[in-house]
Every structure is written in C-alpha cells, then in structure tokens.
Amino acid sequence: QVQLVESGGGSVQAGGSLRLSCAASGSSFSANVMGWYRQAPGNQRELVARIIGASTIYGDSVKGRFTISRDNAKNTVYLQMNSLKPEDTAVYYCNAFVSLKNYWGQGTQVTVSS
Numbered sequence: 001q002v003q004l005v006e007s008g009g010g011s012v013q014a015g016g017s018l019r020l021s022c023a024a025s026g027s028s029f030s031a032n033v034m035g036w037y038r039q040a041p042g043n044q045r046e047l048v049a050r051i052i053g054a055s056t057i058y059g060d061s062v063k064g065r066f067t068i069s070r071d072n073a074k075n076t077v078y079l080q081m082n083s084l085k086p087e088d089t090a091v092y093y094c095n096a097f098v099s100l101k102n103y104w105g106q107g108t109q110v111t112v113s114s
Contacts, residue, residue: 002026002103004094009108012084016112020079022094022105029075033097036068036079038090038110048092049079061087084112 008020020036035050049068050057056068067080077094089112094105 002032002096002098004096004103004105006092006094006105006108009092009110011111011113014085014112014114016084017080017082018084018110019081020092020094020108020110022077022079024075024077024094024096027096027098029070030072031098034068034070034077035095035097036077036092037095038088038092039107040087040090043090045093050095051077081110084110086112086114088112 003025005023006020008018010018012018033052036048037045038048039045047059048062049066051068051070058066065083070077088110090110091107092110093107096103
C-alpha cells in the first residue's frame with residue numbers, strides 16, 4: 001500500500017509561481033514512477049508531468065513552465081509551477097505507479113486568477 005500526501009496548493013495571480021509537494025510512504029520510493037495530474041471542473045484528468053528515475057515527461061500545455069523533480073532521501077516529489085495561467089486552475093493530484101497499480105493523493109486545489 002502506498003500513501004501520498006500533497007501540499008502546496010493555493011491561489012495566485014497569473015504569472016505567479018507555486019510549488020507542490022507530494023510525500024510518499026509505503027513502498028520503495030526511488031523505484032516508483034511518480035507523476036502529477038490535474039482535473040478542472042467538467043474536464044477529464046490529464047497528465048501534467050511524470051518522472052521515471054531521472055527522466056521526465058510533460059504535458060504539452062505545461063512544457064517550459066513546470067518542472068517535476070524528486071528527492072529520494074525525503075520520499076518526496078515536487079512540481080514547480082512558473083508563469084501560471086488561469087487555465088492552470090484545477091485540482092492537482094499526485095500519482096504513484098507501483099507494481100502495476102495506480103495510487104492517488106487526495107488532491108490539492110490550485111487557483112490562478114487573471
């Protein structure tokens with residue numbers, strides 16, 4: 001069983017920055033595929049970023065603005081979000097893919113005002 005706890009969401013004006021954190025427990029963190037997804041009202045959940053070892057993948061809408069990273073010593077994955085836009089407003093979910101299973105955090109709200 002994997003537990004994920006997100007933090008760092010909030011409200012910010014367009015052009016601002018936020019950093020999300022996700023603390024993981026219950027598995028060998030360094031071996032996990034970790035990611036961030038988001039879901040806006042009326043939309044499907046979409047991939048924001050994923051990190052596999054040191055390799056990263058980003059959704060097209062966030063490339064060049066968001067950065068995913070991990071600290072294996074702290075069992076934590078981060079999402080640095082810069083140049084935020086109103087369309088980035090959503091609930092952001094941390095994801096771990098472990099032993100062919102998906103685990104999700106509770107979600108954290110990010111609201112970007114224009």
